[in-house]
Amino acid sequence: MDCRVTLAQTNPTLGNLAANLRDHVERIREATAAGSQLIVFPELSLTGYFLKDQTVDLALPLAAKELGELATLSKSISIVVGFVERSKDGRIYNSTAFFEDGRVLAVHRKVHLVTYGMFDEQREFAAGEEFRAIDSKLGRFGILICEDAWHVSSGYQHFLNNVDALLVPSNSPGRGIGGGDSDLQSRRTWNTLLESHGRFFQTWVLYANRVGWEDGVLFSGGTRIVDPFGDVACALEGFDAGTLRGRIESRTLERARVMTPLRRDAKPWILAEALERGLAKDGGA
Amino acid sequence: MKGLVIDPALVENLLVNFLREEVGHNGFTKALLGVSGGVDSAVVAALAARAFGPQNVLGVMMPYRTSDPASEAHARLLISELGIASRKVDISGMADGYLGGAKIDQPMRRGNVMARCRMIVLYDLSVEWNGLVLGTSNKTEILLGYSTQWGDSASALNPIGDLYKDQIYQLARHLKVPAPILDKAPSADLFPGQTDEGELGFTYADADRLLYLMVDERMRESELVERGFAPDFIRKLAARIAATQFKRVPPIIAKLSHRTINQDFRYLRDWGK
Numbered sequence: 001m002d003c004r005v006t007l008a009q010t011n012p013t014l015g016n017l018a019a020n021l022r023d024h025v026e027r028i029r030e031a032t033a034a035g036s037q038l039i040v041f042p043e044l045s046l047t048g049y050f051l052k053d054q055t056v057d058l059a060l061p062l063a064a065k066e067l068g069e070l071a072t073l074s075k076s077i078s079i080v081v082g083f084v085e086r087s088k089d090g091r092i093y094n095s096t097a098f099f100e101d102g103r104v105l106a107v108h109r110k111v112h113l114v115t116y117g118m119f120d121e122q123r124e125f126a127a128g129e130e131f132r133a134i135d136s137k138l139g140r141f142g143i144l145i146c147e148d149a150w151h152v153s154s155g156y157q158h159f160l161n162n163v164d165a166l167l168v169p170s171n172s173p174g175r176g177i178g179g180g181d182s183d184l185q186s187r188r189t190w191n192t193l194l195e196s197h198g199r200f201f202q203t204w205v206l207y208a209n210r211v212g213w214e215d216g217v218l219f220s221g222g223t224r225i226v227d228p229f230g231d232v233a234c235a236l237e238g239f240d241a242g243t244l245r246g247r248i249e250s251r252t253l254e255r256a257r258v259m260t261p262l263r264r265d266a267k268p269w270i271l272a273e274a275l276e277r278g279l280a281k282d283g284g285a
Numbered sequence: 286m287k288g289l290v291i292d293p294a295l296v297e298n299l300l301v302n303f304l305r306e307e308v309g310h311n312g313f314t315k316a317l318l319g320v321s322g323g324v325d326s327a328v329v330a331a332l333a334a335r336a337f338g339p340q341n342v343l344g345v346m347m348p349y350r351t352s353d354p355a356s357e358a359h360a361r362l363l364i365s366e367l368g369i370a371s372r373k374v375d376i377s378g379m380a381d382g383y384l385g386g387a388k389i390d391q392p393m394r395r396g397n398v399m400a401r402c403r404m405i406v407l408y409d410l411s412v413e414w415n416g417l418v419l420g421t422s423n424k425t426e427i428l429l430g431y432s433t434q435w436g437d438s439a440s441a442l443n444p445i446g447d448l449y450k451d452q453i454y455q456l457a458r459h460l461k462v463p464a465p466i467l468d469k470a471p472s473a474d475l476f477p478g479q480t481d482e483g484e485l486g487f488t489y490a491d492a493d494r495l496l497y498l499m500v501d502e503r504m505r506e507s508e509l510v511e512r513g514f515a516p517d518f519i520r521k522l523a524a525r526i527a528a529t530q531f532k533r534v535p536p537i538i539a540k541l542s543h544r545t546i547n548q549d550f551r552y553l554r555d556w557g558k
Contacts, residue, residue: 014555052551174299177452178501180290184299213306215553216442218299239302 001139001164001253006031006039007244009223009236011212014048015058021046021066024081027243028073034245037138038078042210043110043146043171044094045082050214055124059086062104067097074099078138080208082145082169084125085109091126096143096169098134106134108143112151118173118217131157139164139250142203146170149193155201160268165204165248166197172209174220174239187222191232199230202256202263204248211239228256286494288501291452293459297332300444304336307442308417310558315416319403319437320344320371321474322359324457324466325445326421330367331460332444333419339368343414347403350377356474362463372410376402396475400436408439417441425450425489428496429522430529431481437473438532449497450489487518495522 008027013019024041031039043049046066047058060067060083070079078100085095085107094110109128113121131154134141142158142165149155149168158166176185190207198205205226210219224235225246234246257263308316316333320326326344333342344367346360357373364371380395380402389395407418420440422432424447432438445453450471457467471481471489482488495514498504499522504512509519535547544550 013558014553015557050553052553053549054552054556177291177296177299178288180287180292182292182295184295213303213310213555215555216303216307218303239299 002247002249002251003037003138004035004245004247005206005225006034006036007206007208007223007225007236007246008039008041008045009208009221009240009242009244010042010045010210011219011241012045012048012210014214015051015054016048017046017058017066020048021069024070025073028070028077028079030243031245032073032077036077036245038080038136040080040167040169040206040208041082042208043082043096043169044084045169045210047082047084048214049171049210049219050217051084051124055084055092059084059092061086061088062097062107067099067104070097071099071103075102078105078136080143080167080169082171087126092124093128094121094125094145095128096145096167098136098141098143100136105136106132106143108132108134108145110145110148111154112147114147131161133158133161133163139248141165141167143167143169146172149197155197159201159203159263160266162263163203164250164253165206166201168194168197168205168207170207170209171219172222174218184220187220190222191224194224194226195230195232198226198228200262202228202253202260204228204253206248211241228253286497288497289449289451289493291448291455293456296448296452296456297335297459300332301336304333304419304442304444307555308337310555311417311441313415313417315341315343315414316419317343317345317407317411317414317416318419318421318440319407320346320360320363321421322346322356322363322466323471323474324453324462325423326360327363327462327466328453328457328460329419329421329445330363330369331457331462334367334369340370341416342367342369343410343416344369344371345407345410346371346373347376347406348373349380349399350375351477353472353474353477355469359463359466359469363466366461366463374406374410376406379405392476396473397433397436399475400433404436404439411441419444420446422446423448423450423453425492425496426481427533428500428526429485429492430525430532431485432532434532449493451493487521491518492522495519499523500526 080098082096085093096108097104098106111128113127115122140163142163144154174184174186194205194207207224209223211221223244225233227233236242236244344364348357380399411418418441420443423445472479
């Protein structure tokens with residue numbers, strides 16, 4: 001699964017599909033010219049985040065021409081894009097599409113919609129119901145959209161699925177200045193989370209977070225690649241839009257998994273049996 | 286208190302970025318603000334000078350005939366240190382035109398009229414300057430409702446509204462705000478001898494610590510008492526926050542239709558930007 005990747009740290013225009021699509025196309029062309037085989041955009045990269053009543057107006061069916069344009073470009077590079085999806089049964093999802101070889105290869109619908117504090121996703125979106133591995137020509141991928149990654153069970157399923165890389169498109173707002181730290185608390189938490197995912201799920205982690213402000217809320221970037229040892233391979237610092245190019249390799253995966261064979265020694269049936277006994281229902285009491 | 290300690294370089298970076306982008310969303314590259322000679326407007330002016338370049342920031346001094354001359358002197362010092370553009374508009378004529386005729390002598394009413402006169406001047410000059418009005422209210426005063434509605438609380442955007450007064454001082458020292466501004470007692474200067482702490486009846490230091498624990502850390506009264514706060518002080522501030530909520534939200538609209546503005550017609554201000 002050795003491949004050259006581009007992570008796009010974008011600053012979308014809120015609710016302006018046409019402008020955002022133009023930015024996507026430009027970045028995809030640049031990544032292709034630079035020799036990348038995969039480009040990953042942040043969550044809701046085609047629309048921006050705090051859409052509120054715009055959500056329903058921006059929802060796209062998979063057959064939409066905007067997505068068709070991206071599908072066409074995927075003949076030369078695999079493309080991961082965030083958008084508002086309108087399903088055939090009329091539900092609206094916070095989705096990420098994986099385009100490859102001119103078609104939609106897979107769609108992941110965000111499972112863990114954030115609805116607390118400053119977030120209100122359950123008002124706008126229906127929740128996805130599954131975490132499926134995606135078999136691409138480049139390797140095996142699992143997608144976790146932002147909050148999906150905060151629930152260990154999401155990453156654990158992809159770990160059991162033996163993915164080569166977790167793709168984590170995100171729209172994380174930066175917050176937390178107390179304590180005198182030189183970085184935002186939310187960014188430090190994300191870095192810990194991503195490094196933990198790399199280390200304990202022994203996979204590459206490709207985190208694409210957006211930047212920019214929506215009504216006083218900063219999206220805090222920090223786009224990065226974490227290797228299967230949990231170390232940061234490369235990252236964007238600061239709060240500006242940008243591009244991160246890197247490389248993910250099978251040999252690193254193999255070395256990490258030989259050194260500490262966590263997947264080999266996992267005993268998922270213990271979890272399965274506990275769930276069977278009603279663990280999730282009675283809270284383990 | 287650790288939770289109130291900030292890294293001022295980080296906050297400066299965030300707020301300069303905020304000013305540039307959010308002002309830019311509205312198609313502007315310039316800004317203006319009322320410069321009172323106090324620390325809050327000094328911090329906003331310093332941030333704006335860094336965000337837009339000093340030549341694109343207008344500091345407006347708006348004294349009333351009873352204003353302390355030191356306020357204008359401090360404002361001039363700041364303006365000259367930052368190299369921003371400046372303008373002086375004496376509001377005595379416009380304020381007295383109303384106050385005298387209506388024979389208003391209650392200090393609070395007079396102060397409110399002055400604050401609203403200054404708002405009128407700033408919003409008018411924003412057309413001439415082709416820039417947006419920046420707010421200079423901090424989190425402490427917004428939570429306490431210690432401001433004049435549609436007066437000093439009025440702005441297009443406010444970079445410091447999520448910083449407590451103590452954090453404003455940390456940022457001010459980092460931004461090298463002139464010492465006389467840092468050293469004097471905070472005052473709205475609406476009548477002679479007024480100080481914020483005298484009028485509020487408690488210190489900013491106590492208010493900041495209590496507000497931080499109540500609002501940011503969501504502590505209950507029993508937990509606050511355990512930390513040494515007097516029950517009366519806790520209840521006084523809690524009541525004050527609730528009583529002044531009207532200053533923090535848009536006016537209430539009577540809902541009649543199926544789609545009412547701000548109820549079920551919900552868009553960001555940055556809609557399409």
